[in-house]
Amino acid sequence: GAVVSQHPSWVICKSGTSVKIECRSLDFQATTMFWYRQFPKQSLMLMATSNEGSKATYEQGVEKDKFLINHASLTLSTLTVTSAHPEDSSFYICSARDGRAYQPQHFGDGTRLSIL
Amino acid sequence: GNSVTQMEGPVTLSEEAFLTINCTYTATGYPSLFWYVQYPGEGLQLLLKATKADDKGSNKGFEATYRKETTSFHLEKGSVQVSDSAVYFCALNYRMEYGNKLVFGAGTILRVKS
Numbered sequence: 001g002a003v004v005s006q007h008p009s010w011v012i013c014k015s016g017t018s019v020k021i022e023c024r025s026l027d028f029q030a031t032t033m034f035w036y037r038q039f040p041k042q043s044l045m046l047m048a049t050s051n052e053g054s055k056a057t058y059e060q061g062v063e064k065d066k067f068l069i070n071h072a073s074l075t076l077s078t079l080t081v082t083s084a085h086p087e088d089s090s091f092y093i094c095s096a097r098d099g100r101a102y103q104p105q106h107f108g109d110g111t112r113l114s115i116l
Numbered sequence: 117g118n119s120v121t122q123m124e125g126p127v128t129l130s131e132e133a134f135l136t137i138n139c140t141y142t143a144t145g146y147p148s149l150f151w152y153v154q155y156p157g158e159g160l161q162l163l164l165k166a167t168k169a170d171d172k173g174s175n176k177g178f179e180a181t182y183r184k185e186t187t188s189f190h191l192e193k194g195s196v197q198v199s200d201s202a203v204y205f206c207a208l209n210y211r212m213e214y215g216n217k218l219v220f221g222a223g224t225i226l227r228v229k230s
Binding site for chain 1: 160205220
């Protein structure tokens with residue numbers, strides 16, 4: 001149980017395009033979803049937290065207009081990297097948890113984004 | 117503030133050796149503690165968790181005990197296998213006004229040789 005599906009797993013696109021990444025909880029209702037960024041051989045950096053039906057809460061230093069997050073349902077959140085540039089290339093990972101106390105976050109398999 | 121410190125890697129062991137990866141934390145309140153594992157090119161998988169002091173989390177031969185007195189959550193396994201080679205992250209979970217937040221350690225690379 002507690003499966004999180006992230007799509008696509010790998011995307012390569014030209015500079016200036018926008019890229020959407022989907023994160024779905026397959027067998028539970030995710031009241032909260034999280035988006036992380038991971039640089040090579042480093043830990044995960046939390047970008048934003050989103051609760052279903054409300055605006056995402058962004059971490060300090062993360063551009064809201066650059067990284068658009070939508071959490072319109074209890075099973076789907078999307079991250080859109082707008083007007084992507086090579087410096088946005090990274091490994092993006094989503095996670096989700098249900099609303100019960102002490103429940104862990106369950107992670108997707110990540111999306112490797114490469115901007116040419 | 118809340119933070120997690122893990123031992124630096126890489127940790128290189130022979131198959132069937134004993135594994136310890138140290139993890140200590142600082143936190144306000146009473147966080148839950150987790151170990152996650154990341155295989156190359158993949159996301160994170162929950163390995164084990166503990167929600168209160170003296171709890172022992174265990175899974176797949178790995179175990180860790182929540183030690184409040186030493187603020188530690190060290191990961192151990194009695195006999196590692198090549199397939200255990202991965203990056204291991206210690207994390208704590210604490211409550212924010214808008215929900216729960218995970219803080220990760222830097223990660224420890226484990227390499228097991230046959």
